[in-house]
Amino acid sequence: MENLDYARLQMAFTLGFHIIFACIGMVMPFFMVVAHKKWLNTRNLVYLDLTKAWLKGVAIFFVTGAVSGTALSFELGMLWPEFMKHAGPVIGMPFSLEGAAFFVEAIALGFYLYGWKKLPETFHWITGIIIGVSGVLSGILVVSANAWMNAPTGFDVINGEFVNIDPVKAFLNEAWFTQALHMTLAAFAATGFAVAGIHAFQILRNKRPELHKAAFKIAILFGGIAALLQPISGDISAKDVAERQPIKLAAMEAHYETERGAPLFIGGIVDEENKEVTNRIEIPKALSFLAFGDFDAEVKGLNDFPEENLPPVSIVHYAFQTMVGIGSLMMLAAVVYFISLKKKSWMEKRKYWWLFALLSPLGFIAVEAGWVVTEVGRQPWIVYNIMRTSEAVTPMPGLKYSFFLYLGVYISLAITVTWLMRRQIKVLNNPND
Amino acid sequence: MLYVVLFFTFFSLFLYVLLGGADFGAGIVELFSSRENKKLNRDTIYKVMGPVWEANHIWLIILIVILWIAFPEYFNIIIIYLHIPLTLVLLGITMRGVAFIFRHYDAIVDKSQDWYNRMFRISSLITPVFLGMSFGALISGEIMITDDFSETTFSEIFMHPWLNVFTFLTGLFYASLCAFLASTLLIGETTGDVRRMYSRKSAVFTVVLVIIGALVLLYGYLTDMVFVKDFLRNSLSLIAIALSGILLIPLWRAIRKQHSIFTRIFAGIQILLVIFAAVNTHFPNIIITQTSEVNMLEGVAPDEVIKVLAISLIIGGGFILPGLFHLMKSFNMINPSNSTEKQ
Numbered sequence: 001m002e003n004l005d006y007a008r009l010q011m012a013f014t015l016g017f018h019i020i021f022a023c024i025g026m027v028m029p030f031f032m033v034v035a036h037k038k039w040l041n042t043r044n045l046v047y048l049d050l051t052k053a054w055l056k057g058v059a060i061f062f063v064t065g066a067v068s069g070t071a072l073s074f075e076l077g078m079l080w081p082e083f084m085k086h087a088g089p090v091i092g093m094p095f096s097l098e099g100a101a102f103f104v105e106a107i108a109l110g111f112y113l114y115g116w117k118k119l120p121e122t123f124h125w126i127t128g129i130i131i132g133v134s135g136v137l138s139g140i141l142v143v144s145a146n147a148w149m150n151a152p153t154g155f156d157v158i159n160g161e162f163v164n165i166d167p168v169k170a171f172l173n174e175a176w177f178t179q180a181l182h183m184t185l186a187a188f189a190a191t192g193f194a195v196a197g198i199h200a201f202q203i204l205r206n207k208r209p210e211l212h213k214a215a216f217k218i219a220i221l222f223g224g225i226a227a228l229l230q231p232i233s234g235d236i237s238a239k240d241v242a243e244r245q246p247i248k249l250a251a252m253e254a255h256y257e258t259e260r261g262a263p264l265f266i267g268g269i270v271d272e273e274n275k276e277v278t279n280r281i282e283i284p285k286a287l288s289f290l291a292f293g294d295f296d297a298e299v300k301g302l303n304d305f306p307e308e309n310l311p312p313v314s315i316v317h318y319a320f321q322t323m324v325g326i327g328s329l330m331m332l333a334a335v336v337y338f339i340s341l342k343k344k345s346w347m348e349k350r351k352y353w354w355l356f357a358l359l360s361p362l363g364f365i366a367v368e369a370g371w372v373v374t375e376v377g378r379q380p381w382i383v384y385n386i387m388r389t390s391e392a393v394t395p396m397p398g399l400k401y402s403f404f405l406y407l408g409v410y411i412s413l414a415i416t417v418t419w420l421m422r423r424q425i426k427v428l429n430n431p432n433d
Numbered sequence: 434m435l436y437v438v439l440f441f442t443f444f445s446l447f448l449y450v451l452l453g454g455a456d457f458g459a460g461i462v463e464l465f466s467s468r469e470n471k472k473l474n475r476d477t478i479y480k481v482m483g484p485v486w487e488a489n490h491i492w493l494i495i496l497i498v499i500l501w502i503a504f505p506e507y508f509n510i511i512i513i514y515l516h517i518p519l520t521l522v523l524l525g526i527t528m529r530g531v532a533f534i535f536r537h538y539d540a541i542v543d544k545s546q547d548w549y550n551r552m553f554r555i556s557s558l559i560t561p562v563f564l565g566m567s568f569g570a571l572i573s574g575e576i577m578i579t580d581d582f583s584e585t586t587f588s589e590i591f592m593h594p595w596l597n598v599f600t601f602l603t604g605l606f607y608a609s610l611c612a613f614l615a616s617t618l619l620i621g622e623t624t625g626d627v628r629r630m631y632s633r634k635s636a637v638f639t640v641v642l643v644i645i646g647a648l649v650l651l652y653g654y655l656t657d658m659v660f661v662k663d664f665l666r667n668s669l670s671l672i673a674i675a676l677s678g679i680l681l682i683p684l685w686r687a688i689r690k691q692h693s694i695f696t697r698i699f700a701g702i703q704i705l706l707v708i709f710a711a712v713n714t715h716f717p718n719i720i721i722t723q724t725s726e727v728n729m730l731e732g733v734a735p736d737e738v739i740k741v742l743a744i745s746l747i748i749g750g751g752f753i754l755p756g757l758f759h760l761m762k763s764f765n766m767i768n769p770s771n772s773t774e775k776q
Contacts, residue, residue, distance in 0.1 A: 056538050067530040071523045073494050077501060077512035084501050085509040089734035092502030093741050099498050100749025103491045107756040110484035167741040396516050396591055420539055427540035
């Protein structure tokens, strides 16, 4: 493998790591403030225990997200200096606002963490809301910068230089809204299901079921609503990608031939050499309809584009299938939950809790798969149709070592954080030890 | 508008050196303490810095973001040629951040605390050392900017510029500055035995700081380093350094009188003077390579970008600064002498 490949791997790996922590850090505060509100209203100690347990989780995830985010702000330049040199000023606006939003989040977290019994109760609670709101805002701003890489605008390229820069236009690029919406819902769905699943598992183990049921209800409410809305956002995104990045759409579907009334492929094994997909299920005309709202619309196939502009098709296709498959499962599970609010007997069954316990990690797999679709699907471009990833990479050799260093550090961090979470749950389950 | 951006650039740099530095320093002080004092220090810094400790480090992100948006060509050189020390800084920041949170938020207190503590102390020392080394590399005149990598070795371009005697001294200088800051500021926060401990540490680190500072200048002078020679010729920089030395007297008096607000103000001014002295010498050419000097203000981003950035910074600052002030005030960090009964 070349330097470029290691740079890509390192970026993918550190982003993939950061995304999980950032999602949890931005969504869990909302669960926390709901539990906190219930404690203030009912003075039921269960809610206080829950709020404090979630708070510790938020603190640990926030900090891990913050330090990995700090690392990323450097890595963007360290791995892709040419990209930052030209694109930095163009996409600076969302990044500088993100810095501010993140700062506000850290300040609010300071208030919230240390404010118990020291601050007026309502003010203390409101600082919790600020953590969540500024967290979501940070997420949206960063995604907007990424969206610009897919829909670059707000500048002209003259002799290789980016001139006539309009930062506001770059910020409000064509992709920002669809991407930000999709990612925010994904964060809520994934975190909601992950947290709900962990508590469902504790209910199965019959540890403090009253507390874990309360926790489950809060988490699944957020996760369930987001999972139900996500297909709509997905549809908006697909239509947007079809319009702006036809190659990405074709790669997502592993669609090689241009045709009218194109079918939708479900599953299938991509044979990149012979440019075909075997063992697939076809739904006639569905792709044309989903992409353009017209059963007979023309969908461009990969064969119509120059070879050197194609992304690795199979990775994009499998990632897309994974994301959509898991998304559909989560949507069904959300339906199950909302029905169970009427049919209370379902909640008595172990099967019910197993369903959510098993779904727990899937949301994050879908989030990662979604980012693979966005990022790998844009290759070989770092800025779509403007700058190739290979032109942006650092001239420093030996990125192999840096990649393995990050890999080692982040894997040990992930293991430690998981271990810490288990300890949190253990203490939560045995409050009197 | 460029002035607004420049103000925020140096303002973030100042606050990061001051607040982030005090944070690092607290870990360094702990590293060089007896077993018993380690525990005292651990509890003190949790109490004193707890609520703002994460906020202190966000100034670094703000600084980096400003650099890449407003000064892309300047940033480009830093980020390519200092790849390795900055990677080590990042590892240090990561280790330190997570170790702090692990040691205070792990639900079970057991043997693993020893690991968190060790990780916290060691990373508190090495991070500022590598930060200082990175800054040293920028001014040492050893960086070699080239497009042709076939004529040179990896070590010549990516190792030697930051890994030499001078940068090692600048690294130690920043680390001892951090330790001096932390031990001095913590005196005002404590009473009795702990207070005496910090007073002793503060005296030791002041001496260490002055010695290393002198060594940096001496070594630079003896090896004909451009930056150091210019520094010694620059009367403003010299006055600034002399003033920061003289300020030690009122600083110590404020400490003796337990006047913690003045203690902070004096320590803050000293840092400001040291940064001013370092930056003023060569501004705006803050990168000195083997053959040339890089002007920070050349290749600055277009006006439209600077305008939007300045507005974003003003808006962001409008949220951050009052919030931060209120946070410090709420937890009696601004006037800690009132805080004893509340804890």
